[in-house]
Amino acid sequence: VKAIDLESARPTRSNPVDYSPEACPPEFAEAFLTGYGEEFVLQESYDMWSLGMMMYELSTGTGYFGSKNPTLITKTLMNEAFLPNIDDVQDEKLRALIGKCLNRNPKKR
Secondary structure, three states, X not given: OEOHHHHOOEOOOOOOOXXXXXXXXXXXXXXXXXXXXXXXXXXXXXXXXXXXXXXXXXXXXXXXXXXXXXHHHHXXXXXXXXXXXXXXXXXXXXXXXXXXXXXXXXXXX
């Protein structure tokens, strides 16, 4: 079972029902904005990204994207130049773990 950005349980390798832009990985943002969101196949790497975003928020006390609107968040994620800046995470080991979870390459999460 996959947690899908930690709010919706779905079987692994199924398709998403909904999503939270604040916790979705770049590869899903791209699929969603290009009209292929419903065909996106969920992998464990999706949850690793979501976990990284959740740990960032828990450690800093604020969501990574602040009050940006969902469309802007999705477009930001889709931009290949976007690399999450996690310097606000004080603990070095936690920052390293979050960095691994927020790797743009899903195979490296």
